[in-house]
Amino acid sequence: MSTLQRAEASEHAMAQELDRIVVKSAIYVSGEHDPRQPVPRPPDAGRRYMMMGDDPRLPTMPDRPTLFDFFRLRLGPTQHPLQSARLALKNGAGEKVVLACLLHDIAIAGFIRADHGYWGAQLVEPYVDEEVSWAIRHHQALRFFADESVGYQYPEMYVKLFGPDYVPEPYIQEAHRYARNHRWYMTSRLITVNDLYSFDTSIRVELEEFTDVVGRNFKQPKEGLGFDASPSAHMWRTMIWPTKYL
Ligand SMILES: [Fe+2]
Numbered sequence: 001m002s003t004l005q006r007a008e009a010s011e012h013a014m015a016q017e018l019d020r021i022v023v024k025s026a027i028y029v030s031g032e033h034d035p036r037q038p039v040p041r042p043p044d045a046g047r048r049y050m051m052m053g054d055d056p057r058l059p060t061m062p063d064r065p066t067l068f069d070f071f072r073l074r075l076g077p078t079q080h081p082l083q084s085a086r087l088a089l090k091n092g093a094g095e096k097v098v099l100a101c102l103l104h105d106i107a108i109a110g111f112i113r114a115d116h117g118y119w120g121a122q123l124v125e126p127y128v129d130e131e132v133s134w135a136i137r138h139h140q141a142l143r144f145f146a147d148e149s150v151g152y153q154y155p156e157m158y159v160k161l162f163g164p165d166y167v168p169e170p171y172i173q174e175a176h177r178y179a180r181n182h183r184w185y186m187t188s189r190l191i192t193v194n195d196l197y198s199f200d201t202s203i204r205v206e207l208e209e210f211t212d213v214v215g216r217n218f219k220q221p222k223e224g225l226g227f228d229a230s231p232s233a234h235m236w237r238t239m240i241w242p243t244k245y246l
């Protein structure tokens, strides 16, 4: 095939791909839709195929994706976690805290917002020290409670976002009480201390700054994230193919 023929062939393949019906995988749980109601049948269902693989609107992931591939090709804006991790470094935090800061909002950036601390912890659990995933899980609750001993106050931003009368749900209060008395409390608390609510748009932190910290503290599976049959592999796969019909 000539270059032109190849280009034409790939364009044709792309057009066919785009012709597939895209249904957001998370539609049943995202709150955009009453889950008791049947999903409306696309008008051309039966004439077109459903999306079952790579979504041509997204960059293709490598066969064995690494954490950094997800940062580059799948996660939403990453300056917030990168700046938090840099701040932790600057504040003299250890590598576990720096990694926890880098990953603390990974669920929001790639997966789901609600209860993001729990989702994020579960996502990275097979690949990090238990203390790191514990800290990510509990930053979910700790961020709602001040700790004067480290100068952490209830975020101004939350008053704006949730109103002055918002009171965290009982399960969050309970998680806070539990975390407070845990030996890893400070690891999780340091995520909230280094969590920047209004980050500096003039600074650009590059992922490469954390190559060594990640290399030493994140057990990258040789099969790639999503394909190592870990308890969270399916979650990484959902980020690779977020519009897969089944
Ligand atoms: Fe967070």
Ligand SMILES: [Fe+2]
Pocket: 080, 104, 105, 195, 196
């Ligand atoms: Fe955050």
